[in-house]
Amino acid sequence: MPALDSSAALTQQVEIDLFQGPFDLLLTLLLRDEVDLLELPLADLVEESVTTDTDERWDLDASSQLVLLLAAMADLKGRRMLGEEVEDEPGPDAIAMREALSARLVAYAPFQRAAHWLAERLRAAQGPRYRRVPPGTAAPVPVRDDPARLRAAMDKMVEAPPVPSLDHMGVARRPLPELLGRLRESIARLREVSFESMVVDCDRLEEALTLLAALELVRRGEAELRQDVPFGDILITGVR
Amino acid sequence: MTELARAIEALLFIAPEPLDQPTLMEITDESPAEVNRALDELRERHAESTGLELAEVAGGWALRTRADLAPICDRLRARPREDRLSPAALETLAVVAYLEPVTRREIGRLRGVDVDSTVTSLLDRGLIEEGDRAQPSGPARYQTTTHFLERFGLARRGDLPTLERFELTGPEAQAIRARLQQAELIAEAETGEP
Structure with a gap:
């Protein structure tokens, strides 16, 4: 529905049994429920609104808006009437x-x-009490006259559990100090050793640990490292 | 008092659980009729003026204190903690008691709500337990326990009024329909939709 401006349609006077006054006042009263739409004689209103004096000029805009408004009211009234029926008969x-x-x-x-x-x-059943040992106090002392059995039972409870085996985990077979000693020994004997020669039969972990040992020697100022080409062999030279 | 009645009284006195008739017959080596007669005798003996009464509860017979002596008994031994049962728990318990064995799903369908937590709490309280399944791989089916019978003072399973007794009468059912219709109209008026 197009927006309505405050045109002639709204200021037009209407005169029906229920209401006399400008059209926009009637609309306001309807919106505030002060006039019941169901009681509004729409036919009279239509007749009243569209039959204008022949002397007056026929304003097309105003009339079409008025018709729109009346149509909307008819629609609303119709729906409300149908709605009431639906409530009565779901x-x-x-x-x-x-x-x-x-x-x-x-x-x-x-x-x-x-x-x-x-x-x-x-x-009703809450009154009687049954012969029953209350829970928690009933446990009989099992070995009151046999301290040895009691101690044997206690021993089992305080015994340290066995140390779990770590065999399945990859534990370094050559700890760092051992590798450090081996490296030191080689340097002392030969003054200069090649990293490759130190790790001939080693796996990757041992290789890494040997490198760590070499770096440790450098840190302690006992050796120097030299690598001529990237990814090439590393020469470990003792510092005297 | 007959020898058998004296013997059964002694047995019931020391038994922590209710003793059923077969057990009493087995221990005393007597016929059912004799045992029953002895039980009648005992009931008469503990009829009125004594502190104990003979009761048939949870599928057996027990000597228990009279209800009016509960306060004095509780001064010796703290009263068993009675956690209150919610209406939901009681209704679920009623469904299990009447339809056992029954699955969670069946209970839920009847109650119209999710019953998982209620069933779990009833299991925790020992009022219901898992019974036989319809099929090995089928859902768990629940039934009431001996503890349930004892707590509600029932002699045995099925010692409940018939469910028909609780059914709504025609006018009552009609009243429910009318109330529903009313509620619908109110809801419609509030939302403005039919």
Whole structure:
């Protein structure tokens, strides 16, 4: 619906049984529910609005807006009237849903009542006490007259558990100090050794550890490293 | 009092659990009729003025204190902690008690809500337990326990009023339908939609 400006359509005077005054006042009253749309004689209003004096000029804009407004009111009124009918007679789906829900409630109701019965029963059954050793105090002392058995049982509890085996883990077979000693010894004997010759039969881990040992010697100022080409052999030279 | 009645009284006195008739027959080596007669005798003896009563509970017979002596008994031994059961727990318990063995799903369908936590709490309290499954791989089916019978003072499983007794009468069911219809109209008026 196009936006309505405050044109002649809204200021037009209407005169029907229910209302006399400008059209926009009637609209306001309708919106505030002070005039019931259902009671508004739409036919009279249409007749009143569109039959203008022949003397007056026919304003096309104003008239078309008025027609739009009246059509909207007719639509609203129609819907409201239909809506009332729908409330009185709900569709088959709504009835089926209500029936299903009430059937479920009716089916479940006995259990709710049974729950009430149980609750009363519970209250009634709370009085009598049974011969029963209260939980926690009942445990008999098992070996009161046999300290040796008691000690044997205790021993098992305080015994240190066996140390778990780490055999399955890759443990360094040659610890760093050992490699350090070997390297030192070679340098002392030959003054200069090649890294490649030191790691002939070693796996990658041992290779890495040997390099670490060489670096450690450099750190301590006992050796110097030289590598002529990248990725080439490393010469380890003792410092005297 | 007959020898058998005296013997059974002694047995019930020391037994921590209710003793059923077969057990009493086995221990005393007597016929069912004799045992029953002795039990009748005992019940008469503990009829009115004594502190103990003979009760049939949880599938057996037990000597227990009379309800009115609960306060004095609790001065000796702290009263067993009675955690209160919520309405949801009681209703779920009622469903299990009447339909056992019953699966969680069946309970949920009947109650119209998720019952997982309620069932778990009933299991924790020892009021229900897992029973036989329909199929080995099928869902767990729950049933009430001996503890349930004892706590509710029931003699045996199925010692409940018939479910028919709790069914709604025609007018009551009609009233529910009317209430639903009313609720629908109110909801429609509030949302403005049919």
